[in-house]
Amino acid sequence: MPDDKNPLAQDRNRASRTRLVHGGTQRSGFGETSEAIFMNSGFSYPDSGAAEARFRGESEGHIYSRFSNPSVDMFQDRMAMLEGAEAARATATGMAAVTTALMAQLRAGDHVVASRALFGGCRFVIEDYLPRWGVNSTLVDGRDPENFASAMQKNTRAVFIETPTNPTLELVDIRAVADIAHAHGAKLVVDNVFATSVWQKPLQLGADLVVYSATKHIDGQGRALGGIILGSRELVEADIHTIIRQTGPSISPFNAWVMLKGLETLELRVEQMTRSAGKIADFLSAHPRVRRVFYPGNENHPQYDLARRQMQGGSNMIALEVDGNKQAAFECADALSVILISNNLGDAKSIISHPATTTHQRLSEEVRAELGIGDNLLRLSIGLEDVDDLIADLDFGLGKI
Numbered sequence: 001m002p003d004d005k006n007p008l009a010q011d012r013n014r015a016s017r018t019r020l021v022h023g024g025t026q027r028s029g030f031g032e033t034s035e036a037i038f039m040n041s042g043f044s045y046p047d048s049g050a051a052e053a054r055f056r057g058e059s060e061g062h063i064y065s066r067f068s069n070p071s072v073d074m075f076q077d078r079m080a081m082l083e084g085a086e087a088a089r090a091t092a093t094g095m096a097a098v099t100t101a102l103m104a105q106l107r108a109g110d111h112v113v114a115s116r117a118l119f120g121g122c123r124f125v126i127e128d129y130l131p132r133w134g135v136n137s138t139l140v141d142g143r144d145p146e147n148f149a150s151a152m153q154k155n156t157r158a159v160f161i162e163t164p165t166n167p168t169l170e171l172v173d174i175r176a177v178a179d180i181a182h183a184h185g186a187k188l189v190v191d192n193v194f195a196t197s198v199w200q201k202p203l204q205l206g207a208d209l210v211v212y213s214a215t216k217h218i219d220g221q222g223r224a225l226g227g228i229i230l231g232s233r234e235l236v237e238a239d240i241h242t243i244i245r246q247t248g249p250s251i252s253p254f255n256a257w258v259m260l261k262g263l264e265t266l267e268l269r270v271e272q273m274t275r276s277a278g279k280i281a282d283f284l285s286a287h288p289r290v291r292r293v294f295y296p297g298n299e300n301h302p303q304y305d306l307a308r309r310q311m312q313g314g315s316n317m318i319a320l321e322v323d324g325n326k327q328a329a330f331e332c333a334d335a336l337s338v339i340l341i342s343n344n345l346g347d348a349k350s351i352i353s354h355p356a357t358t359t360h361q362r363l364s365e366e367v368r369a370e371l372g373i374g375d376n377l378l379r380l381s382i383g384l385e386d387v388d389d390l391i392a393d394l395d396f397g398l399g400k401i
């Protein structure tokens with residue numbers, strides 16, 4: 001039995017790296033070291049009275065894995081510790097997390113303000129789906145907080161931002177936007193995928209809810225889809241829990257377990273990827289075939305001061321404009337042999353994508369221009385390979401232009 005007097009017996013006295021390995025673990029009677037996968041849809045009761053009490057909420061315990069499951073609980077608890085959140089609910093995908101977090105804030109007749117530079121699916125939900133349910137939206141250039149202030153209406157109930165943004169790595173001032181949202185009685189929801197919880201903690205900067213696609217850095221090895229919503233007990237355990245319970249965007253216990261194992265190495269991976277990304281951003285900035293590099297960890301990023309204020313690291317994501325057009329971008333990407341062409345990110349494997357023809361293809365040419373997504377833009381997600389190999393690969397690719 002661990003000694004109760006040992007201060008490290010309590011999670012709150014442990015450092016984040018220790019919590020990422022042990023936080024939230026619930027051992028079964030078998031004393032397994034690695035967390036168990038509770039791959040069951042339902043739970044049985046000792047007698048009918050026990051079932052009745054559990055459904056009435058008079059006794060603790062699981063009922064059905066759409067509502068809760070021990071493996072999912074472990075993932076949620078470990079993530080809540082990392083984020084410094086009171087509560088968390090996992091979902092089947094990142095998009096399920098975004099949609100559920102917004103549904104919980106909005107009713108027909110409400111209005112939402114969002115930054116215009118958003119992950120494709122998020123922009124689709126806000127621009128195309130919410131209006132079907134009577135929720136209108138205003139998209140603004142997120143770089144200047146004043147734009148949010150001017151877009152707020154009497155019925156604005158939610159503000160949704162992503163920072164750094166996909167794919168051009170612009171930043172939004174989380175604290176300033178949180179203050180504006182709160183002054184109007186709206187909740188701020190932050191999609192924190194690009195920065196990760198390792199480098200940015202939106203709840204500490206005033207956000208009400210943080211959402212992740214766990215598919216990205218949290219799994220980090222390209223195996224499973226998942227998402228998670230974090231925030232206060234009041235917001236998460238009431239409406240968000242009920243929406244998941246009643247509409248069913250629940251995560252599979254197996255995927256929750258994959259994410260839980262991913263968390264054990266999250267900090268190590270993200271720190272290593274970020275170190276490599278810093279070196280690669282420097283290499284790209286000095287390359288004659290590269291016109292511009294967008295990297296929040298780089299002093300020449302137009303919002304470098306803000307990056308230093310709200311992020312503890314520059315992230316593993318880089319965007320670059322090659323010297324040329326679409327053909328030049330394709331020539332560079334096609335010549336790479338370590339870096340994969342894919343639209344995923346946050347993976348152990350380095351990835352390159354051409355946003356204008358893939359993730360942002362749906363947008364009109366005007367909107368792409370407004371977002372700075374030119375035909376010569378490439379987005380890189382730096383992985384865990386040897387950084388010199390990655391630099392040599394990129395040097396070879398850029399040489400083909």
Ligand SMILES: *Cc1c(COP(=O)(O)O)cnc(C)c1O
Pocket residue numbers: 093094095096098119121122162166191193194212213214215216225226227
């Ligand atoms: C990938 C991603 C999502 C969606 O996550 P899925 O797990 O693919 O559903 C949302 N926001 C951002 C910023 C993402 O990168």
